[in-house]
Amino acid sequence: MHTLTEALRNFGALQLFFVRLLRESPAVMLRIGLVSRQVFKAGAQSLMLIMVCGFFVGAVIGLQSYSNLLRFGAEDVVGQFAALALMKELGPVITALLFAGRAGTALASEIGLMRTTDQLSAMEMMAVDPISRVVVPRFLGGAISLPLLNCIFTAVGILGAYIVAVPLMGLDGGAFWSELRQGVADYDVNEGIIKGVVFGITASLIAVWEGYNAIPTAEGVGRATTRTVVNTAVAILIFDFMITAVAIGSTG
Amino acid sequence: MLVVARMQHWRDKLLSRGTKLDVRGLRDTMDQKNIVEIDDLHYARGSRQIFKGLNLEIKRGEVTAIMGPSGTGKTTLLRLITGQLLPDRGRVRVDGQWLGELRRAQMYQLRRNIGMLFQNGALLTDLNVFENVAFPLREHFDLPQRLIRHIVLTKLHAVGLRGAAYMEPGELSGGMARRVALARAMAMDPKILIYDEPFVGLDPISMGVIVRLVRRMNDALNISSIVVSHDVQEISSVADRSYLISDGRVAASGSPDELSNAPSELVRQFMHGMADGPVPFHFPAPDYASQLFNDRPVDDQGES
Numbered sequence: 001m002h003t004l005t006e007a008l009r010n011f012g013a014l015q016l017f018f019v020r021l022l023r024e025s026p027a028v029m030l031r032i033g034l035v036s037r038q039v040f041k042a043g044a045q046s047l048m049l050i051m052v053c054g055f056f057v058g059a060v061i062g063l064q065s066y067s068n069l070l071r072f073g074a075e076d077v078v079g080q081f082a083a084l085a086l087m088k089e090l091g092p093v094i095t096a097l098l099f100a101g102r103a104g105t106a107l108a109s110e111i112g113l114m115r116t117t118d119q120l121s122a123m124e125m126m127a128v129d130p131i132s133r134v135v136v137p138r139f140l141g142g143a144i145s146l147p148l149l150n151c152i153f154t155a156v157g158i159l160g161a162y163i164v165a166v167p168l169m170g171l172d173g174g175a176f177w178s179e180l181r182q183g184v185a186d187y188d189v190n191e192g193i194i195k196g197v198v199f200g201i202t203a204s205l206i207a208v209w210e211g212y213n214a215i216p217t218a219e220g221v222g223r224a225t226t227r228t229v230v231n232t233a234v235a236i237l238i239f240d241f242m243i244t245a246v247a248i249g250s251t252g
Numbered sequence: 253m254l255v256v257a258r259m260q261h262w263r264d265k266l267l268s269r270g271t272k273l274d275v276r277g278l279r280d281t282m283d284q285k286n287i288v289e290i291d292d293l294h295y296a297r298g299s300r301q302i303f304k305g306l307n308l309e310i311k312r313g314e315v316t317a318i319m320g321p322s323g324t325g326k327t328t329l330l331r332l333i334t335g336q337l338l339p340d341r342g343r344v345r346v347d348g349q350w351l352g353e354l355r356r357a358q359m360y361q362l363r364r365n366i367g368m369l370f371q372n373g374a375l376l377t378d379l380n381v382f383e384n385v386a387f388p389l390r391e392h393f394d395l396p397q398r399l400i401r402h403i404v405l406t407k408l409h410a411v412g413l414r415g416a417a418y419m420e421p422g423e424l425s426g427g428m429a430r431r432v433a434l435a436r437a438m439a440m441d442p443k444i445l446i447y448d449e450p451f452v453g454l455d456p457i458s459m460g461v462i463v464r465l466v467r468r469m470n471d472a473l474n475i476s477s478i479v480v481s482h483d484v485q486e487i488s489s490v491a492d493r494s495y496l497i498s499d500g501r502v503a504a505s506g507s508p509d510e511l512s513n514a515p516s517e518l519v520r521q522f523m524h525g526m527a528d529g530p531v532p533f534h535f536p537a538p539d540y541a542s543q544l545f546n547d548r549p550v551d552d553q554g555e556s
Contacts, residue, residue: 118374122433125334125368126388126440127360133391 038141058160080183082161092195111211142204150196304500317491367437427458
C-alpha cells in the first residue's frame, strides 16, 4: 500500500514537473545557443550509433522478410514490408531505446552530478533558475533530436533492407521501390512521426526528471542513470502499444 | 525580422520588471543596521529538531563568524538565510525583507545581492574559469562583451587568478577553485558574502590566502560577510563577531577574545579544542561492560 501511494505521488510530481518544463520552454527557446548545444550533444553525437544500428536492423528485416516471403512467392513486397515495419514500429521504438541508453543516461548523470557538486544550488544562489538554465534546454534538446534521429534511422534502415534484398539476394530493384511507394500511405508515415515525437518527449522527460531528483551521492546518481534506462524502456513500450491501437482504430 | 522584434520586446519587458523591484528594495533598506536578523527560528528535518528558538543578528559591514560542532546545522542555517529552506517557525529578515513573505521572483531579486561560496566551490564544470565568473553577468544583464571581459578580469585579479582565466575547473586545485568561486560570488557586487566552510581541506598557504581575502573583500568593498566554520584559530583572526551555535540555539556570542575567555564550559571546550566536556567524547551507547560481555551480539545492531 505504501509503495503504491509513493508511486502515485512520484507520478503526480513528474507531471507537475512536465508542466513546469513546458511553461519555461518558450522563454528558453529564444536562447537558441543553449538549445542547439543540447541538440548537438543529444542528437548529432548519437548520429553514428543510430545510423549503424538502423542499417543493420534494416538489413536483418530485408533478409528475414525476403527468405520467409519467398516461401509464399511474395518476395516482391519486401520493400513495402520493410518500410512499414521500420517506419511504424522498429524505427521509433529502437531509436528511443538507443537514445535512452546513449543520451538519456548522459543527461541524467550530468544533471545528477551537478546536484551532487552543489552546482544547481550555486545557480539558485546566483538567482538563476536551474530548471530554465539547465533542465529545459536539455529536455528540449532531447525532444527535438529524437524525432529527427527516428527519421534518419528509418531512412538508413530502408537502405539496409534494399542492399540486402536487391544486390545481395537478387530481388528486382524496380519491384522493391514500386511496392514500397504503392503500399505506404500518408497515415503510415504520420504514425511513425507521431511516435517519434511522443517518444522524444517521454525519453527526455524521464532522463531530466531522474537526474534532477537524483539523491546527491555517487550511489544516487548511479541509480538515477539505471532508472532512466529502465523507466524509459517500459514507458516507450506502453506508449507504443497505445499509439498503435489509436492509429489502427482511426484508420480502420 | 518579426521574430527579432518580438524577442527584444520580451527582453525589455523582463529587464524593466527587474529594475523596478530593485529600486524598491533599495529604498526599503537604506537605514537598516542589521543586514540579517533571525528571530526565534525553529527548523526540523524529519524528526530531528535542528534549531529550537535561534536568535541572531548580523551587522552591516562586519565579518561575522558562525561556529559550532559538526552536525549543529551550520549549513542548514545558511540555507535558511538564503531562502533555500523556509523555517517551521520564526522569521528571517535579510536586507530589510522578511524571507517568508517574498514571492519567487522577489526572492531571486534579493539573491542578486547575496554572493555565496560553497564548500567545494561548486564551479560549473562545463564552463571554464572566465565563463564561470561571467556566468551571473551574462544571465542577468545584456552587457557588451568588452565590459564583461573587463569585470571578469578585475574580479579574477582581485583573487590573484587572472592568469588562470582560461583554465578548466578540473585543472584547478581546491584552494584555487574556491578563489574562482569567490570571484564569481563577487561578480554581481553583492551586499552580503556568505562563506560555507571556506577553510576545510586547504594547505596552510591557501588557507592564509583565503583568510586574507575574506577580510580584504569585506573592507575594500564595504560589504557584510558571514563565515561558517569550525576552524577556531583562522576564524578568530578575521571575525569581528562570532556566534557559537550548539543544540539548536546560540550558546555564546561576542568578539573572538570574549569567546575564548568565556566562563561557559561548552564554549571553553569548543574554543580550546578539548576532547571531552559538555560535548561528550562518547556517542550515546549502552553500558560498556554489559555490551562487551553480552552473549547475544545481535543486540549490538539495536535489533532484536
